[in-house]
Amino acid sequence: MVRGVYIHIPFCHQICNYCDFNKVYFRNQPVDEYIEAVGKEIAMALNRSPEQFSNIETIYLGGGTPTALSPSQLERLLELIGGHLTTDVMEFTAEANPDELTIEKLKVLKNGGVNRLSLGVQSFDEQLLRRLGRTHTIDQVYRSIDDAFKAGFENISIDLMYGLPGQSDGQWEDTLEKALALNLPHYSAYSLIVEPKTVFYIQYMRGKLHLPEEETEAKMYEMLMDKMEMNGLHQYEISNFAKDGYQSIHNKIYWDNDEYAGFGAGAHGYIKGIRYSNHGPIKKYLQAVNMGQLPILHQHEVTLMEKCEEEMFLGLRKNEGVSFERFEQKMGFSMKEKYGGIISELVNEGLLTEDEGRIRLTKKGRFLGNEVFRQFLLCE
Known part of the structure; x- marks a missing residue:
């Protein structure tokens, strides 16, 4: 939705x-x-x-x-x-x-x-x-x-x-x-x-x-x-x-990695598990719309692996972090099952904290956010 x-x-x-x-x-x-x-x-x-x-x-x-x-x-x-x-x-x-x-x-x-x-x-x-x-x-x-x-x-x-x-x-x-x-x-x-x-x-x-x-x-x-x-x-x-x-x-x-629609030239959207982008050049955008076609240039069905990664590196941008319960509801398995080792390592390094049923960046982690996010892209 x-x-x-x-x-x-x-x-x-x-x-x-x-x-x-x-x-x-x-x-x-x-x-x-x-x-x-x-x-x-x-x-x-x-x-x-x-x-x-x-x-x-x-x-x-x-x-x-x-x-x-x-x-x-x-x-x-x-x-x-x-x-x-x-x-x-x-x-x-x-x-x-x-x-x-x-x-x-x-x-x-x-x-x-x-x-x-x-x-x-x-x-x-x-x-x-x-x-x-x-x-x-x-x-x-x-x-x-x-x-x-x-x-x-x-x-x-x-x-x-x-x-x-x-x-x-x-x-x-x-x-x-x-x-x-x-x-x-x-x-x-x-x-x-x-x-x-x-x-x-x-x-x-x-x-x-x-x-x-x-x-x-x-x-x-x-x-x-x-x-x-x-x-x-x-x-x-x-x-x-x-x-x-x-x-x-x-x-x-x-x-929150939730769904949104994008309209206009070069706009991006995420609907029904598919990420898409529209034609960027004005002329191509207008041509498609005036022919009665949605002006979509690229579509990509997000895999479960990609969905997990996005849930982590997008969610960790928020100070409230990523909820263990919400992750499991969306993915069908636990965050610890997928990323337990990485989470423990980052907690030990002082980059993440785990409390109140969620993980979040520490103040030190905010300075090194991209390094933290990268760890969740390396786990197969």
């Missing part, structure tokens, strides 16, 4: 230097046709399996940048979504850029059922913003958040980044203090990963991208955890912090 719906809007007015998501420049793109195609894709999926969408809990508009759309385009998109899916869900999130989030767009989002905003702030340092290829200013961050509150939004999250080229721990501390002064209910903070097919990757391969040392990045992460906790924001996942009652329900669906 699908718990969440992700809808991808691939259009951007500016391509950031670190971004490897499926995206295109807004100019000269068939944006209106794309919006109609998303509505058609949703309708086709519901016609094929209406029972799968009878109890969705979340909708998430991601990108790209949904707020790259004009107010009228946003309104049409939300009209199509509401015409096919119930928007009376627990959480309806829209990603937004501070320099694009106008009062008019905020009203459209609110009237369309959106009840949560995720703003791509990344840094409160103007120089670093330019380095990242971001187009907003710090003043626009403050203005957009103030406007969002005035429009009636309470559930607001901002994304931050650390481990950036030329970033010092002092700059990171300043960003954290300014972000926390906003007293928002949710923050996400990610270390930079240099992905292929990005501007940063090209610079890195040419020796022109100078990143902080691992020790400095670790110090930044520790600073992040400490300052969030001091300000009443509890870490519930490796990169996410929230006040009580404001955890991201949609993202938790991914970490």
Whole structure:
């Protein structure tokens, strides 16, 4: 049963230097046709399996940048979504850029059922913003958040980044203090990963991208955890912090390894044990939908082995960890039967703790999360 719906809007007015998501420049793109195609894709999926969408809990508009759309385009998109899916869900999130989030767009989002905003702030340092290829200013961050509150939004999250080229721990501390002064209910903070097919990757391969040392990045992460906790924001996942009652329900669906649908060019989904991805290029996506076909490029039936691995490395991202009981209910055998030796070894190394019927990362384990996750991919 699908718990969440992700809808991808691939259009951007500016391509950031670190971004490897499926995206295109807004100019000269068939944006209106794309919006109609998303509505058609949703309708086709519901016609094929209406029972799968009878109890969705979340909708998430991601990108790209949904707020790259004009107010009228946003309104049409939300009209199509509401015409096919119930928007009376627990959480309806829209990603937004501070320099694009106008009062008019905020009203459209609110009237369309959106009840949560995720703003791509990344840094409160103007120089670093330019380095990242971001187009907003710090003043626009403050203005957009103030406007969002005035429009009636309470559930607001901002994304931050650390481990950036030329970033010092002092700059990171300043960003954290300014972000926390906003007293928002949710923050996400990610270390930079240099992905292929990005501007940063090209610079890195040419020796022109100078990143902080691992020790400095670790110090930044520790600073992040400490300052969030001091300000009443509890870490519930490796990169996410929230006040009580404001955890991201949609993202938790991914970490719970539960099923979700993905609509739009390049979107991914996981339904009935099958992971799938849509055509990424806009033209190919439109061709498929306009021919009355679901625009799926790849499908993969997840094996039991893969399901076990995913349950572990996704679940361990959460501070609550992985439940022995839930694992056995989903897999048909016990976690100890499959991973007992690995769990004992990682507990002895101080990377995992076992208590209250579950395993979870220790604070030390959070710093070495990828090393821990890798252990559960090596067990046959």
